[in-house]
Amino acid sequence: xxxxxxxxxxxxxxxxxxxxxxxxxxxxxxxxxxxxxxxxxxxxxxxxxxxxxxxxxxxxxxxxxxxxxxxxxxxxxxxxxxxxxxxxxxxxxxxxxxxxxxxxxxxxxxxxxxxxxxxxxxxxxxxxxxxxxxxxxxxxxxxxxxxxxxxxxxxxxxxxxxxxxxxxxxxxxxxxxxxxxxxxxxxxxxxxxxxxxxxxxxxxxxxxxxxxxxxxxxxxxxxxxxxxxxxxxxxxxxxxxxxxxxxxxxxxxxxxxxxx
Numbered sequence: 001x002x003x004x005x006x007x008x009x010x011x012x013x014x015x016x017x018x019x020x021x022x023x024x025x026x027x028x029x030x031x032x033x034x035x036x037x038x039x040x041x042x043x044x045x046x047x048x049x050x051x052x053x054x055x056x057x058x059x060x061x062x063x064x065x066x067x068x069x070x071x072x073x074x075x076x077x078x079x080x081x082x083x084x085x086x087x088x089x090x091x092x093x094x095x096x097x098x099x100x101x102x103x104x105x106x107x108x109x110x111x112x113x114x115x116x117x118x119x120x121x122x123x124x125x126x127x128x129x130x131x132x133x134x135x136x137x138x139x140x141x142x143x144x145x146x147x148x149x150x151x152x153x154x155x156x157x158x159x160x161x162x163x164x165x166x167x168x169x170x171x172x173x174x175x176x177x178x179x180x181x182x183x184x185x186x187x188x189x190x191x192x193x194x195x196x197x198x199x200x201x202x203x204x205x206x207x208x209x210x211x212x213x214x215x216x217x218x219x220x221x222x223x224x225x226x227x228x229x230x231x232x233x234x235x236x237x238x239x240x241x242x243x244x245x246x247x248x249x250x251x252x253x254x255x256x257x258x259x260x
Contacts, residue, residue, distance in 0.1 A: 033194060039140070043066045111139075151244060
């Protein structure tokens, strides 16, 4: 699971499928949230290939960016994207648990500290979230984005006809935000929650298999049986619909509200 989570090619494949076959615009949803936040200094934990950093860099008034990730390949892609924009950003290859001792982060404060689709990989998510909150300026915002609820339900149902999904996969994809993130942010910050649903209509067995193979829950020993099941589905239907349910937890230090 961890290897595919870090693999930049897998990240790109998953994101590309969601964009090509999805009915809703995830980037526009994130941008709408950012438009209600005011920040000049931003720290992105688990920045991957730089999807959020590119959005931050495009905002007027942003003076300092830091991205943290454990994948050197993902950071190389992020660096190339940011350099193409002429944006300065400190990119640090380090595990999120050790990130807060790095010179680019330690002792510094940020108006925005974010982690999108990554906090559930932490050894101690609550501790990492606590470090994120501690790095906020007064009135600064913590932004945590991840799946929740019925996310991937149709695909999970199909897969579990053939093998049990690991508990970490199921919890990170469905319950993590509500059980591990919201209670801490609600206790320590002024909290607002936004949700988003993207119906991704995979048009062929090949497209759906590409997504599954790039996912953290791919199982090579069961590939043949799952491929046959997916092929049987497409003999009866024109598409396979997977709903992506996403939650954004937005917490302001000192109880300030989004948009204030």
